[in-house]
Amino acid sequence: MRLHFIAIGGSAMHNLALALHDKGYQITGSDDVIFEPSKSRLNTAGLLPDSEGWFPEKIRPELDAVILGMHAKGDNPELARARELNLPVYSYPEFIYEQAKEKTRVVIGGSHGKTTITSMILHVMNYWNRDVDFMVGAQLEGFDRMVKLTETNDFIVLEGDEYLSSALDPRPKFHLYRPNIALLSGIAWDHINVFKTFEAYTDQFQIFLDTIIPGGSITYNSEDEVLEKMISELDAPIRKFPYKTPEYRLADGITLLETPEGELPLQVFGRHNLSNMAGAKWICQQMGVDEIDFYEAMSSFRGASRRLELLARGGGNFVFKDFAHAPSKVSAATAAVREQFPDHKLVACLELHTYSSLNSAFITQYRDSLKGADEAIVFYVPESLAVKGLEPIEPDDIKEAFGRDTLQVFTRANQLEAHLNAVSLDSTVLLLMSSGNYGGLDLEKLLSRIG
Structure with missing residues (x-):
């Protein structure tokens, strides 16, 4: 089969493209931006587009189908060309x-x-x-x-x-x-x-x-x-x-x-x-x-990537990172670390990063999700709310939503980094929870304190 991927660089999309390439299918694709590791993997297989962007001329009548990624918009020019030619267009799960x-x-x-x-x-x-x-x-x-x-x-x-x-x-x-x-x-x-x-x-x-x-x-x-x-x-x-x-x-x-x-x-x-x-x-x-x-x-299973992943340990101290961002996941991760390390100080740091987590109508769902932590921290970037078209949220709104007066709220990465680097390391577990990167936090520097 001859297939074209619109938004081939996505995490799932590039894996599907590689799998079908392994089956002997002829694969082409486009994307407006491709990050690692997708970029290197596609390049190794000879599937990396020559240029980033959308190119309707890639959509030719001889294609058997087009696979449309979630990242692509409804007005994508390649999609418009595929529909003009009456080519079969599949979503990722359909294919x-x-x-x-x-x-x-x-x-x-x-x-x-x-x-x-x-x-x-x-x-x-x-x-x-x-x-x-x-x-x-x-x-x-x-x-x-x-x-x-x-x-x-x-x-x-x-x-x-x-x-x-x-x-x-x-x-x-x-x-x-x-x-x-x-x-x-x-x-x-x-x-x-x-x-x-x-x-x-x-x-x-x-x-x-x-x-x-x-x-x-x-x-x-x-x-x-x-x-x-x-x-x-x-x-x-x-x-x-x-x-x-x-x-x-x-x-x-x-x-x-x-x-x-x-x-x-x-x-x-x-x-x-x-x-x-x-x-x-x-x-x-x-x-x-x-x-x-x-x-x-x-007995040999060590966990899924980015799920309570141990980043560093030393001197009786531990740093874990978890993909947790939804309230139920935050609560489960915090409770798990609290139970595993009952005699340690638990510092839990959550980044509010997704549309839901930054929505003032939803944020109350996080109430008591960090209750197992000795010290609880929330980080968010106020500018992200404007980008997502959401109403502003103030630090006091977050404290009230989480139901914790002692909650520390940071809105700048350098302030968060300075605070974390000053945390006393004495039988301490630091739990980082985010689907983002804390506004560019220098994680390596932080981990170097643990050894």
Whole structure:
């Protein structure tokens, strides 16, 4: 096939382009800006566009299809040319489904934990040399690329994102995969720029459940009250597999999971990670891996990238970084570190970076999310609100929203950096939570204090 990617530089898009190139497809693409690591990977494969920008002349009648990335706008000149020529235009998830419709589709969804659960499943499959296709939105340890598509593998594991598919397709991505085996880890309001109310957001998960193939299954977190109610009312010819956080204990800083074979020491920690593991176990069992083999593989699992990632340790001090930005994720990460290091001072630093987190109508959802921290810090860039078309938020508004008078709020990167570099390091854990970069914080300088 001859395919052209509009916005080929995206995290998911470039991985799909590389996977299809490996299958022997002829790939071209365009983008107005391409960052690393996409740039180097595309260049190595000979797929990097000669120039950045949009070039309608690249859209030729002999193309079999055009794949439109979420980054591209509805008035993109290449898209206009494709429509003029009546070429098939697919969103990313639509084309993934076309590649996977003859496979057993395993879709991992939920407001939080889906990347970690997907990572756990792929780790287990890789450990036991079970070859599966997959698509994951984030880079995982041990994998060069995050999309794999073959003609032979029966299973494909898909991370089911609830965000929109493309400028032409307002459906959430996970509505398009039609799973045979599905998992939902929980529901916590997110993407307020698209789903204006909690009810509108939860409706998307109900629609997802309705897309499960008859005779398929839903594995779900029964500790999530909203999800538990939704599944209990589900009248569909599918199997239901509830899971909950398994029994465990901490000993000398190590999490010991209770299993039928005895206690299993883990390299990850936190109740949310153990809950994720329980869900991953059910999925792996449905894919043919028994419980004992699952636990053997999980003993070597070190976590998903940017999820409670240990950046530095030394002198009894630790620095972790987590991708957490939504309230439920912030609360889970903070609680996990607090439980793991009960005798340490916990300094939690959160950057408000996304549209939802900077929205005055949504920010109250963060209330008590940092309550486990001895010192709590929030950083945001006021200018970002104007760029996103949002109303101004003052530091006092953030303190009130978080329900913490002692909350320290910074709006300039140099002020935050100076404060963090002055934090007393005496049995201290610094937890950095952000989907951004703290306005250009010199992280290496900060880490050098730990050694």
